[in-house]
Amino acid sequence: MAAVLALIAVCAWLAALSAAGAAGNTPAERAQALLSQMTLDEKLAMLHGYSGSYVGNVNANERLGIPALHLEDGPQGVADGVKDTTCWPSVLTVVAAWDRSLLYAYSAAMAQEQRIKGTNIMLGPMNNIARVPVGGRNFESTGEDPYLAAQMVVQSVRGIQSEGVMACSKHFADNNQEEHRSEVSVSVDERTQYEIYYPAFKAAVDAGVGSIMCSYNKINGTYACENKEALTLDLKETMGFQGFVMSDWGATHSTVAAANNGLDMEMPSSDYFGDDLLKAINDGQVPESKIDDMTLRILTAMFAVGLFDNAQTGDLSVDSTSEEHSLLARNLSATGTVLLKNDGNLLPLKTDGSIKKIAVLGTDGHNNPIVAGGGSGSVIAPYVITPYEGIKSRASGVEVNYDAGYVIYEAVKAAKEADVAIVFVGVTSSEGSDRHSLSLGVLDNEMIARVADAQPRTIVVVHSPGAVVLPWADKVPALLAAFMPGQEDGNAIAEVLFGDVNPSARLPVTFPADEDQTPLQSKEQYPGIDYAETYSDKLLVGYRWYDAQSEVPQFPFGHGLSYTEFSYSDAEANNTLVSVRVTNVGAVCGSEIAQLYVGFPADAGEPPQQLRGFEKVALCPNESAVIEFALVPARDLTVWDVATHAFVVVHGEFTAFVGASSRDVRAKLSFSN
Numbered sequence: 001m002a003a004v005l006a007l008i009a010v011c012a013w014l015a016a017l018s019a020a021g022a023a024g025n026t027p028a029e030r031a032q033a034l035l036s037q038m039t040l041d042e043k044l045a046m047l048h049g050y051s052g053s054y055v056g057n058v059n060a061n062e063r064l065g066i067p068a069l070h071l072e073d074g075p076q077g078v079a080d081g082v083k084d085t086t087c088w089p090s091v092l093t094v095v096a097a098w099d100r101s102l103l104y105a106y107s108a109a110m111a112q113e114q115r116i117k118g119t120n121i122m123l124g125p126m127n128n129i130a131r132v133p134v135g136g137r138n139f140e141s142t143g144e145d146p147y148l149a150a151q152m153v154v155q156s157v158r159g160i161q162s163e164g165v166m167a168c169s170k171h172f173a174d175n176n177q178e179e180h181r182s183e184v185s186v187s188v189d190e191r192t193q194y195e196i197y198y199p200a201f202k203a204a205v206d207a208g209v210g211s212i213m214c215s216y217n218k219i220n221g222t223y224a225c226e227n228k229e230a231l232t233l234d235l236k237e238t239m240g241f242q243g244f245v246m247s248d249w250g251a252t253h254s255t256v257a258a259a260n261n262g263l264d265m266e267m268p269s270s271d272y273f274g275d276d277l278l279k280a281i282n283d284g285q286v287p288e289s290k291i292d293d294m295t296l297r298i299l300t301a302m303f304a305v306g307l308f309d310n311a312q313t314g315d316l317s318v319d320s321t322s323e324e325h326s327l328l329a330r331n332l333s334a335t336g337t338v339l340l341k342n343d344g345n346l347l348p349l350k351t352d353g354s355i356k357k358i359a360v361l362g363t364d365g366h367n368n369p370i371v372a373g374g375g376s377g378s379v380i381a382p383y384v385i386t387p388y389e390g391i392k393s394r395a396s397g398v399e400v401n402y403d404a405g406y407v408i409y410e411a412v413k414a415a416k417e418a419d420v421a422i423v424f425v426g427v428t429s430s431e432g433s434d435r436h437s438l439s440l441g442v443l444d445n446e447m448i449a450r451v452a453d454a455q456p457r458t459i460v461v462v463h464s465p466g467a468v469v470l471p472w473a474d475k476v477p478a479l480l481a482a483f484m485p486g487q488e489d490g491n492a493i494a495e496v497l498f499g500d501v502n503p504s505a506r507l508p509v510t511f512p513a514d515e516d517q518t519p520l521q522s523k524e525q526y527p528g529i530d531y532a533e534t535y536s537d538k539l540l541v542g543y544r545w546y547d548a549q550s551e552v553p554q555f556p557f558g559h560g561l562s563y564t565e566f567s568y569s570d571a572e573a574n575n576t577l578v579s580v581r582v583t584n585v586g587a588v589c590g591s592e593i594a595q596l597y598v599g600f601p602a603d604a605g606e607p608p609q610q611l612r613g614f615e616k617v618a619l620c621p622n623e624s625a626v627i628e629f630a631l632v633p634a635r636d637l638t639v640w641d642v643a644t645h646a647f648v649v650v651h652g653e654f655t656a657f658v659g660a661s662s663r664d665v666r667a668k669l670s671f672s673n
Contacts, residue, residue, distance in 0.1 A: 375431020
């Protein structure tokens with residue numbers, strides 16, 4: 001049967017090549033040639049979803065050889081109940097590595113599995129900023145900073161589309177919470193949109209993303225999927241998006257307004273863009289030229305990513321896993337693990353005979369490991385290596401025991417009897433709801449506190465979908481944040497704990513000192529009152545708020561330690577280049593992630609500092625390297641001007657903050673622009 005389906009796909013592919021003209025023409029020219037051969041009914045047939053095997057389906061046009069569209073969720077792997085696919089670390093985990101090349105490799109590998117499964121549109125990356133610390137989908141995000149997000153989104157789009165699978169950046173725009181996401185109206189000003197919430201989408205557009213998904217929420221009173229200002233004026237005109245806009249599933253609320261204001265495809269059905277759209281055309285409410293534009297956008301994106309030039313084969317039943325991908329998943333998880341604390345150099349653990357017994361504690365350590373989030377980011381893992389299994393396999397010659405911690409007394413007893421206690425705790429989240437708090441839970445917090453009192457060599461590993469509050473952090477000497485590690489959980493954390501991987505990851509979100517220490521200080525800001533929410537925090541999202549309010553978080557944005565030490569020297573700065581020499585002054589090889597933050601002149605009305613560069617460098621002891629951060633004034637030293645509806649260059653005295661995190665500043669220099 002699979003051979004028959006493959007033959008049909010190849011025949012359709014050959015027909016499409018004939019109908020669409022020579023492959024040497026541009027995607028836009030080929031799309032226009034194909035559009036000219038289409039009837040109105042054939043155009044309309046491409047503008048909505050159908051029932052099918054994938055989470056989203058658009059039927060093929062056999063007469064013209066237009067391939068079917070198979071849309072599938074996948075921010076952490078092929079989702080929606082599909083089996084035999086890799087359960088990767090979450091996006092936030094990989095972003096924590098602050099390594100552009102890893103994000104590209106991760107995205108390409110996920111897209112390769114999507115292609116094997118027959119998917120040709122992957123519903124990702126998720127471009128929403130982690131504004132709400134308890135946000136249910138923060139594990140799918142690229143963190144709280146628009147610069148970091150934009151840098152990573154470029155790699156994600158390019159990686160996905162390098163495999164001949166179209167990326168779909170989502171959710172445009174301001175879908176920064178799951179609480180009442182289908183009803184809430186977000187009140188947000190133009191400058192905040194362009195400086196905080198739009199940069200990741202603009203980066204996706206510049207990277208050539210084929211499709212963008214509009215969100216459930218309202219923006220300034222109008223549903224996102226029929227919002228002319230957002231879809232037409234901002235996205236298509238100002239940002240220059242040439243691809244097509246699809247709705248989130250069930251996020252279409254009208255026919256005429258949605259079609260005329262920028263929506264190109266309704267998903268997953270035809271409630272509004274089926275017979276009702278044909279009637280609206282016949283009644284003169286939607287011009288046929290608009291239908292041409294909608295269809296042309298879809299066809300152009302399909303040609304651009306190669307859907308016509310490469311036979312569309314693959315099937316959801318095919319096993320897409322591989323040993324290569326399992327090894328990559330392990331590397332991504334290990335590299336994305338953040339070392340938050342390491343007093344007395346307790347880590348890495350030694351296997352030289354000084355440690356004879358290790359106690360692995362907590363349900364997250366074996367009985368119920370937390371490896372992925374829920375909703376469209378949920379993946380059925382083919383296997384999970386638990387932390388207990390990974391540590392036991394790696395700790396040759398060391399006795400490793402496990403206690404789930406159901407009875408705290410028993411966990412404390414196991415910790416006392418061991419040389420080292422490693423406690424695994426965590427919390428997960430899911431699409432459709434936000435977390436109720438930033439806490440791990442009363443019992444977990446009590447267990448850690450009591451274990452730490454009993455065993456001075458206690459290590460805690462936290463799995464979470466984003467920020468968490470850790471009230472016992474001062475009591476434990478070593479602490480790691482592993483976010484959502486995927487199926488290679490245990491192997492990855494063992495590599496970090498025993499020093500096979502020297503940690504270099506950094507926090508992509510701020511960890512507050514307590515529940516109340518967040519930028520969202522009122523119900524008007526979150527979750528909204530009577531489904532109305534005001535973004536009065538404006539530009540002060542994440543670490544920007546902590547800086548502006550002189551608040552000291554538990555662990556700041558950009559924070560992360562290593563098993564070695566680095567010094568910074570010889571820093572220089574002007575308006576086009578900031579440079580610094582980084583030297584490994586420790587005893588082992590490792591990687592440092594140098595970060596550049598820029599402070600604007602006071603009258604610019606910007607936050608105290610904002611990320612404008614980061615570079616990762618690998619150095620062995622006594623080695624040094626000069627790291628350069630290129631600045632483009634027309635891009636990096638600008639603010640959004642609401643009068644001209646454009647970015648304008650700011651002139652005056654700027655400050656360059658160079659260091660290892662947003663709070664660990666090693667050099668502070670002034671420069672003029």
